[in-house]
Amino acid sequence: MSDHAQPSDARWSELLTADYSAATTTLCLGVALFAFNGFLVSTSLPTAVGEIGGIELISWAFTLYLVFSIVGGASGALLKARFGSRTALVGSALVFLAGTLIAAFASSMTEVLIGRALQGVGEGIIAATCYALIPELFPSRLVAKVFGAEAVVWAIAAFGGPLVSGMLTEHLSWRAAFLINVPLGLIFIALTFRIVPRFSGEIQRLSVPFFRLSAIGAGIMLVALASIMQSVPMEVLFVAGAAIVLASVILIDRRSDTPLFPSDAFSLNSTVGIGLWIVLLMPVAQASTSVYLVMTLQNLWGYGPTKAGAFSATFAIAWSLFAILVANIQDPRRRAWMIRLGPTLLVSGLAIIVFGFSLDEPLVVMFGQILIGTGFGISWGFLSQTVMEAAKSGERDRASALLPTLQSAGYAIGAAIAGLAANAVGYPLATTPDALRHASIIIFAVSTIIGLGALLAGYALPLRKKTMLAIDLPKL
Incomplete structure (x- = not known):
């Protein structure tokens, strides 16, 4: 064709x-x-x-x-x-x-x-x-x-x-x-x-930014170390240190002759910048369910590994199913609303998980998990494509390549934040159902609050007519 x-x-x-x-x-x-x-x-x-x-x-x-x-x-x-x-x-x-x-x-x-x-x-x-x-x-x-x-x-x-x-x-x-x-x-x-x-062109003599790459590795390592610290003050210190290191990398990268990221990465006034915030914040918010949901199902409701794993996998099923269902949407306005609806469903799903644990109702929690997967499924492809095609001339490769990297970083940061919340409310030491339920509610409530950042970014995303037309029209 x-x-x-x-x-x-x-x-x-x-x-x-x-x-x-x-x-x-x-x-x-x-x-x-x-x-x-x-x-x-x-x-x-x-x-x-x-x-x-x-x-x-x-x-x-x-x-x-x-x-x-x-x-x-x-x-x-x-x-x-x-x-x-x-x-x-x-x-x-x-x-x-x-x-x-x-x-x-x-x-x-x-x-x-x-x-x-x-x-x-x-x-x-x-x-x-x-x-x-x-x-x-x-x-x-x-x-x-x-x-x-x-x-x-x-x-x-x-x-x-x-x-x-x-x-x-x-x-x-x-x-x-x-x-x-x-x-x-x-x-x-x-x-x-x-x-x-x-490769038909000449091999470019681009200097390798070892310092920035090492700093990225160090920042993510600080995040990973924060997730295994047993002291809440140390966890806060490591997460704050990681944030400072990674933010510094972005600022230095903008002034570099060999940038790793798009020039408007994480800016608050461009489609690429705000889109990357959504790409980061959605996994940060969702990571708590990946880390703590299966464990909580087993310890609170006595689920076996297989049953708990199948329960958790409803997220992936919903993501896949709805990604397929919405892929036929071509109308730019509907695509724009799918992007905004994704973080909305994410926040709704996390809030429902909190509500489900407070009611002690597994089916309510599962419904929340399905909503989260649905949110990713209906928005992730359109969001990724929007960032790719809104990138400035000559920056599309950097914008596109950053998407999976940022998703992984979001999960790492989210796991660390969830671990910080868990240790702060005594999740590892919870020995009674009430204590475990209370700690779980706090963990997922914190994730819900983080998700609000993605939701706000979704509605702030400047999906201009020319951007959405670029998504809708085939390349000539």
């Missing part, structure tokens, strides 16, 4: 045509590497530490992966500009595979941590570069459908990842669960060579 087709002619089946099937598969596989890897490791790692030891370091396997993935993602646009998309993707995939092999054949927890750090760097660059490629490989009318397809990949990973990893770990070895990434990575590399054109 030609790019000159009318927006209303866009169909889901077009993603599977000869023109776009390889690109769709490649980008979805890039998402799958990230999504499945997280679920595979979380399921198999406890068995791994039972064999090789190092249980006191198990949390660092996740922390280092997150920190290095954010640093890798922050450098994604720069690497794409310097070496081209194909080289950046293939190189980062090889780094990811090297990390996978090191972790899979590790004889100590130290080796697992090294492998996880390499996986993080590689996957961070892959995610950022894949986002930057979406507006290059697809006409505007199909972009929302690409995000819908990626949401489906996340939902499949949420269910299939733990199942496959559990079966392999139980019947073969935890190492086999890690090694699933190898064929996926090799297929990704082969598809990259097929669909991503060779």
Whole structure:
């Protein structure tokens, strides 16, 4: 189908045509590497530490992966500009595979941590570069459908990842669960060579901003350390320090000759700036449910791991389902309202979760969880596309690549804030149902308040007519 087709002619089946099937598969596989890897490791790692030891370091396997993935993602646009998309993707995939092999054949927890750090760097660059490629490989009318397809990949990973990893770990070895990434990575590399054109320009002599990348890593590390501190004053100190470091990076980046971010990142008077605030604040608000919901269901209502996990997965199901349902919307005004409705549903869902725990009603809590997933599903694709296409000339790659990186950073920051609230209200020490319920209500109430920031930003987002037309009209 030609790019000159009318927006209303866009169909889901077009993603599977000869023109776009390889690109769709490649980008979805890039998402799958990230999504499945997280679920595979979380399921198999406890068995791994039972064999090789190092249980006191198990949390660092996740922390280092997150920190290095954010640093890798922050450098994604720069690497794409310097070496081209194909080289950046293939190189980062090889780094990811090297990390996978090191972790899979590790004889100590130290080796697992090294492998996880390499996986993080590689996957961070892959995610950022894949986002930057979406507006290059697809006409505007199909972009929302690409995000819908990626949401489906996340939902499949949420269910299939733990199942496959559990079966392999139980019947073969935890190492086999890690090694699933190898064929996926090799297929990704082969598809990259097929669909991503060779870099035709000259390799740019761009200086690598090691100081800013290191500062980003240090800021996220402070966030991660805050989440494991046992002292509330220390947690506050670490979170405040992280905020200062990351804000300083943004300010320094604006004056740099080799910027990592769009020039108007986090400004309060541009579509890109406010849109990035929404991209950050929605995961910050939602992170509390990822960290504490399953644990609370088990401890408060006696749910088993499977039942609690299925309960929590309603978030991913709702996200995927509604991302698919709204992807056919082409009217610019309706898309604008979907973007604003997303944070509204997020706040409503968190408030309903608070209400559900206060009533001691699991079904009310589940309804809140579904609303949160619905909020992400109806808004995330349109929000991401708006930021991509509202970026200034020459800054689209930086704006696009920042989206998955910022999402990961939002979850890290949100987890730290939720942990701070939990320790402040005595959640770890709660031994009675009433105490646990009260602590849970406070944690999710704090998240609701944070969500109000995303809601306000949504209604402040300057969706000018020309911006929405850019989303609606196909590229010529």
